[in-house]
Every structure is written in structure tokens, then in C-alpha cells.
Amino acid sequence: MASPRLxxxxxxxxxxxAAAFCAxxxxxxxxxxxxxxxxxxxxxxxxxxxxxxxSDDNGYVCSALSVDPSSRCCPRTGARxxxxxxxxxxxCCNSYEYCVSCCLDPSRTNEGDVQKLKVAKPVTAGTYTDxxxxxxxxxxxxxxxxxxxxxxxxxxxxxxxxxxxxxGSTESNCGSRDCGSRLAGINILLGRQGESxxxxxxxKGQSCVPSKLSELNKCEILQKYMRCKSGCFPSLGPDQPAxxxxxxxxxxxxxxxxxxxxxxxxxxxxxxxxxxxxxPCA
Numbered sequence: 001m002a003s004p005r006l007x008x009x010x011x012x013x014x015x016x017x018a019a020a021f022c023a024x025x026x027x028x029x030x031x032x033x034x035x036x037x038x039x040x041x042x043x044x045x046x047x048x049x050x051x052x053x054x055s056d057d058n059g060y061v062c063s064a065l066s067v068d069p070s071s072r073c074c075p076r077t078g079a080r081x082x083x084x085x086x087x088x089x090x091x092c093c094n095s096y097e098y099c100v101s102c103c104l105d106p107s108r109t110n111e112g113d114v115q116k117l118k119v120a121k122p123v124t125a126g127t128y129t130d131x132x133x134x135x136x137x138x139x140x141x142x143x144x145x146x147x148x149x150x151x152x153x154x155x156x157x158x159x160x161x162x163x164x165x166x167x168g169s170t171e172s173n174c175g176s177r178d179c180g181s182r183l184a185g186i187n188i189l190l191g192r193q194g195e196s197x198x199x200x201x202x203x204k205g206q207s208c209v210p211s212k213l214s215e216l217n218k219c220e221i222l223q224k225y226m227r228c229k230s231g232c233f234p235s236l237g238p239d240q241p242a243x244x245x246x247x248x249x250x251x252x253x254x255x256x257x258x259x260x261x262x263x264x265x266x267x268x269x270x271x272x273x274x275x276x277x278x279x280p281c282a
Contacts, residue, residue, distance in 0.1 A: 044073035045132055047100055055097040057132040059104040081105035085156075092156035096139055103135035103160035135160055182215050187281045190225055193245050196271040201281035208268035212280035217241045217266060222257040225278055230255035236262070238270025241278050248274035 044056040046067070054074065055061045059081040062074035083102035086093035091108070093099035103109050114134045115127055128134040139158045186209060191200035197208040215221070217240070219232035226243040235258040248254045252274055260266055271277070 042071050042073065044071060046072060046074075047097055047136060050095075050097050053095070053097040055100040055104075057104070057130075059101050061097050061101045081108075087156045091161040092159035093139070094156050094158070096158050099139035099158035099160055100132075100135045103139060104131055109135065109160070183212065183280070185282055186212050186215075188216065188225060189279050189281050191277040191279055193276050194271055194273045195277060196239075197268040197277050197279035197281075199271075200277060200279045201268075204281060206281040209280045209282050210266065210268050212282075213241070213266040213268070214263040216278050216280055217259050217263060219257065219259060222259060222278060226257055226276075227255065228257035232257040232259065234259060234261045236260065236265070237272060237275075238265070238267050239272035239275050239277055240266070240270070242272065242275035243278075244275050 044058060046054045046056045048054070050064070052064060053061055054064050054067060056067075056072070056074045058073060058076070060074035060076060060078060061082055061084075062078065066075055067073070068075070081101055081104055082098055083093065083105075084098045085095050086098060086102050093102060109131055111131050114131050117128060117134065128137070138160045187201075187204070187206065189200050189204065191197065197213075201208040219228075222228055222232055222241055222243065228243065230244070230253055233253070233256055237258065237260070240258050240260040243257045244252050244254050246254045258275070268279075
């Protein structure tokens with residue numbers, strides 16, 4: 001057995017060795033530097049309408065199963081701002097998710113213009129917070145994709161174009177003299193049910209004047225030449241401006257006058273089996 005003196009010496013040596021070892025360790029951190037922080041996680045907003053596809057706010061479309069569970073973003077392997085299944089002239093798509101993706105393209109939708117627009121429903125009156133908010137709402141339900149309020153214009157049901165100010169406003173935007181001068185030399189004829197303006201004017205030995213259709217595309221003009229007993233409403237169809245005949249199905253609003261929401265779509269050769277057109281002939 002070691003003597004007490006030897007045990008005492010060993011304890012002193014152990015203590016000295018421990019002190020030397022601790023001196024080699026770095027000093028403990030007393031505080032966290034305020035200028036260094038952890039990077040905030042990237043979280044995507046995304047559509048929730050589809051069962052199989054989703055579109056995120058970065059402009060990518062992917063299957064619901066491939067979404068990153070932590071970031072909720074689509075993989076950035078596919079095409080960004082994809083317009084797959086879209087008609088570029090109509091700015092409408094056959095898929096809601098690709099409509100949102102195509103709409104998010106900065107070359108197609110300007111954020112400054114979007115933030116000036118008012119949300120359509122009076123209950124939620126206000127402006128859109130960003131382009132993604134606009135694209136989600138616009139692609140979901142848009143008057144640009146329907147005609148006569150209850151039928152789709154084409155297979156491209158989801159449209160993202162911005163609503164243009166239409167000359168079909170119920171408020172007069174030109175005096176009677178001004179409008180009269182613009183229609184000088186034009187014969188305004190009311191067609192028969194189902195006729196196009198080309199047929200209406202052709203029957204009189206004249207031709208339809210496409211550039212003058214916008215002058216007739218106003219409620220004040222429609223109400224001057226037609227009864228419009230059920231009112232005057234914005235719509236979208238190749239047969240407009242026109243009046244729905246009284247014999248039309250109830251869901252088509254018989255007796256209503258309809259004006260085109262976008263003048264650039266006015267055409268002389270459009271027709272509808274339940275409307276009568278107002279035509280400029282010369």
C-alpha cells in the first residue's frame with residue numbers, strides 16, 4: 001500500500017495535469033453575436049385546386065406527390081412559367097395549374113398593373129397583394145372563358161388576361177353628335193335570329209365594316225335600336241353586340257342585350273342561334 005505521502009504527491013500531479021489540459025481548451029462562448037443569424041426557411045405558396053397537379057409561386061408545376069414537404073415548393077427541374085396546354089392568343093389554358101404558371105411570367109403579367117386592379121367581388125373589395133394572388137383568382141373564374149354566362153367559349157376554360165376597360169360601359173363615353181359623326185355613312189341594321197353581320201349586310205348588297213363594330217358595342221346604342229327589356233350586360237361571344245331573342249332558353253336571359261367585353265374580339269362573321277346582331281354596313 002502506498003504511503004500517505006505518496007498519495008498526496010499523486011493528487012498534486014493529477015491536479016496540475018488537469019489544469020494544464022483545461023488551459024489548452026478554447027474559452028467558452030459568453031454570448032451570441034447579433035449580426036449573425038440563421039437563414040429563414042424558404043416556403044412556397046401553392047395552388048390547392050387540383051387533385052394531381054399544383055403550381056407554386058415560383059412558377060413551377062409539378063405533381064402533388066413531388067412537392068418538397070419542408071419548403072412546400074415544386075422541384076425546380078421542369079420548365080418555369082410553363083404554358084403547356086395554353087392558347088397564347090386567348091391567354092387561356094385547359095389546365096388551372098398551367099394557367100397560373102403561365103400567368104406568373106413577368107413578360108405576360110406586370111406586377112404594377114396587377115396591384116392597381118380591384119378584386120372583383122364587392123364583399124372582398126380591395127387590391128391584389130401580388131401576382132400569384134391575381135393569377136390564382138383570375139385563372140379560377142374568369143368571364144373571358146364563358147359566353148352568355150353559362151357556356152364555355154372553347155376547351156380553354158382557364159383565362160388569365162387582365163380585364164380591359166370596355167366601350168360597352170352603361171355610362172355614355174361619347175356625346176350623341178360625336179357618335180353620330182363616327183358612324184357617318186354607316187347603315188346600322190338589325191339582323192335576324194342566328195345571322196352574322198356578314199349575312200345581314202350582304203343581304204342588302206353591302207359589306208360589314210369591322211372597324212365600326214366598336215361604335216355599336218355600347219349599351220346606349222343597343223338600347224336605341226333594340227328593346228333590351230331584360231337589361232344590358234357584358235358578355236363574351238363572337239355574335240356581339242346583340243340581343244337575346246325572347247324565345248331563347250331561360251338560362252340565356254331572353255330579352256337581354258349583350259355587349260362584348262373586349263373590342264379586339266369583335267367580328268363580322270360571328271353568330272349565335274339565340275341572338276340578333278346589330279351590324280354596321282356600308
